[in-house]
Amino acid sequence: MAKEMQRQGGRSARIQAAVHAAVRSLGPGATVPAIADAAGVTPSTIYRRWGDLSELLADVAVERMRPAAPPVDTGSAYGDLEAYALQLADEMTTAVGRQMLRDVLGSDCAPQCRDFTMEQLAIMQTRADARGEPFPDMAMDLVIAPILMRVVHEMPVDEDFVHRLMVRL
Known part of the structure; x- marks a missing residue:
């Protein structure tokens, strides 16, 4: 889940939007490296922000x-x-x-x-x-x-x- 301390807008929001879009476009079976590549971020950015793939997928699902x-x-x-x-x-x-x-x-x-x-x-x-x-x-x-x-x-x-x-x- 995205951390509570994130600012609305700015770089953090752009990263979240890019990663969410990558998850939606790649669909089931997407891996963290593939999502990171499609979003233009490093895998460590995803792990740091969401912890693991399941939390990222849950965060995307919540938004939907x-x-x-x-x-x-x-x-x-x-x-x-x-x-x-x-x-x-x-x-x-x-x-x-x-x-x-x-x-x-x-x-x-x-x-x-x-x-x-x-x-x-x-x-x-x-x-x-x-x-x-x-x-x-x-x-x-x-x-x-x-x-x-x-x-x-x-x-x-x-x-x-x-x-x-x-x-x-």
Whole structure:
């Protein structure tokens, strides 16, 4: 994972961007020397900054998993959560999604992904509060976690499964 003390912008940001781009362009099976070569840095730069290849891959995955927008506002707490769960299932069951999840789960970056999900749930909670609706406090445990667990174990996660989780919630 990128170290906390790095400045935003400047050389550090350029190195991170170049290394991340190299990882994405080289794809699965990339090695630190190949990534360093493609990014125009030395392998020691990668090791110093990320520690090892798995942490670098997790850092790249976290950036790709960062939500680009708030969850869809459907007009109801149930609808918002269901739309979010369906989108999560759709994105994570792709080959890329499964690999990103694998890269992140065994790394120091896992709490960042958890925080992304908690932020999305908090947005839905705020909307529900503004509408005077209850929002389920077990959404993470009863909807999100089962989806991610099935993704990790390469079990089916389809629309019907998500609907059954929502009904149980």
